[in-house]
Amino acid sequence: MNDLRIDSSLALVRPHLPPVLVAPASLARIETIASLLPLFAVDFFGFECRLGAGEAPTDCAINLTPDGARMLAGRHTVAPPAELRGAPWDRLERFYQLWGDTRDEPYADAGSTWLEFDMASPAPLPNLLFGWWTEQTGMHRPIHWLADEILPMLLG
Numbered sequence: 001m002n003d004l005r006i007d008s009s010l011a012l013v014r015p016h017l018p019p020v021l022v023a024p025a026s027l028a029r030i031e032t033i034a035s036l037l038p039l040f041a042v043d044f045f046g047f048e049c050r051l052g053a054g055e056a057p058t059d060c061a062i063n064l065t066p067d068g069a070r071m072l073a074g075r076h077t078v079a080p081p082a083e084l085r086g087a088p089w090d091r092l093e094r095f096y097q098l099w100g101d102t103r104d105e106p107y108a109d110a111g112s113t114w115l116e117f118d119m120a121s122p123a124p125l126p127n128l129l130f131g132w133w134t135e136q137t138g139m140h141r142p143i144h145w146l147a148d149e150i151l152p153m154l155l156g
Contacts (some may be wrong), residue, residue, distance in 0.1 A: 003038070004038065004039045005034065005035050005036070005037060005038060005039065006033075006034035006035070006037045006038075006039060006042055006045055007031050007034035007035040008039070009034075009039070009045070010030070010031060010034045010045075014027070017047075021047075021049045021058065022047060022049060022058045023056070023057065023058060025057075025119075026057045026058040026059075026119040027058070029117075029119045029122075029124075030047070030058070030060045030117075030119065032124060033060060033062075033117055033124045034060075036081050036083050036084055036124065037062065037068075038068075038071070038078060040065060040067050040068070040078075041064060041065060041067060041068030041071050041072075042062050042063070042064065042065065042068055043063045043064060043065045043068070043111055044061075044062070044063035045060065045061075045062055045063075046060065046061050046063075047059070047060050047061075048060070048061065048116075057118070057119035057120045058119055059116060059117060059118050059119050060116070060117050060119070061114050061115065061116040061117070061129075062114065062115045062116075062117075063111055063113075063114050064110045064111070064113055064114075064115070065110060065111075066106075066107035066108065066110045067107075068110065069096050069099065069100065069107045069110035069113065070096075070100065070106075070107055072084070072089075072092055072093060072096045073093055073096035073097045073099070073100055073107075074093055074097070075097070075100065080093075083124065084124075088125060088126065089126075091153060091154055091156065092115075092126065092128060094153055095128065095150065095153065095154060096113075098149065098150065098153075099113065099130075102139060102140045102141045102145065103138055103139055103140070104138035104139075104140075105138055108138070109131075109136070109139070112130055112131035112132075112133075113128065113129070113130040113131075114128070114129040114130070115127070115128060115129075116128075116129060128154065132146060
C-alpha cells in the first residue's frame with residue numbers, strides 16, 4: 001500500500017484534462033511531482049490554471065496528511081524519495097520536525113500546511129504555505145517561535 005503514488009490517481013484524471021486548461025508540458029511536470037509522493041502522504045492534490053491565458057503553466061498544490069508531514073520530517077517508517085532531499089527539502093524537513101514538536105498531538109494539524117509547485121520551474125521546488133493559529137488547544141507556537149525560529153530557518 002505504501003508504494004502507491006499520486007500519479008496512479010492522476011492517470012485516471014488525465015483524459016479529462018483538456019490541454020487548454022493543463023498544457024502537456026505542465027502535465028508532464030505535475031506527473032513528475034505526483035510520482036514522488038505516496039498516496040498516504042496527500043490529503044488533497046489540486047491544480048491552478050490561469051484562465052484565458054492560452055498555454056500558460058498550470059501549477060499544482062498538495063495538502064499533506066499527518067503521515068505525509070511525518071514522512072517529510074523523517075519520522076515515518078517510509079522515507080521520502082531521494083528527489084525530495086537536499087535544498088530546499090532539508091528546510092522543509094526541519095520545518096515539519098518543529099511543526100510536529102509544537103503540538104500535544106504531533107501533526108494533528110498537518111492539513112494546515114500546503115506545498116505548492118510552480119510549473120514554470122523545471123525542478124520540483126516547493127513553496128510552503130501554512131496556517132498559524134495561536135489559540136488552538138494543544139499548540140505551542142507563540143509569535144516568537146514563528147518570528148525567531150521558523151521564518152529565519154525557512155528563509156535561510
